[in-house]
Amino acid sequence: MRDDMIRTRQREIAAEHLLFKLIEYVESRDPGLLDFLEASLSHLGDPAKDDSKDDEGVREIARRMIAGARAQGTG
Structure with a gap:
């Protein structure tokens, strides 16, 4: 089980x-991808059907990824 968890993390x-890297590449050649992705977040959700379902948690992770990409100078 531990090996499965390690492999999943990797x-x-x-x-x-x-x-x-894909976002960085596309954004550098055709600016606007990050804005497009950010505008799509209201449609993002957690597909879980149990108590672990957390739509806002999933959106927050995506927001942080977009912010990280912007901070690296890609947007």
């Missing part, structure tokens, strides 16, 4: 890195 780190 995949999340790798996916986040690649996503940031």
Whole structure:
């Protein structure tokens, strides 16, 4: 089980890195992606069907990712 958790964490780190690099690449060539992504957040939600469901928590993570991309000078 521990190995599964480690592998999941590693995949999340790798996916986040690649996503940031993709956002950086697109934003540098066609500014506006970050604004577009930010405007879409009201449609973002947590698909969980149990007590762990937290739509606002998911949106807050996305907001922080967008803010991080902006802070790195991509937006």
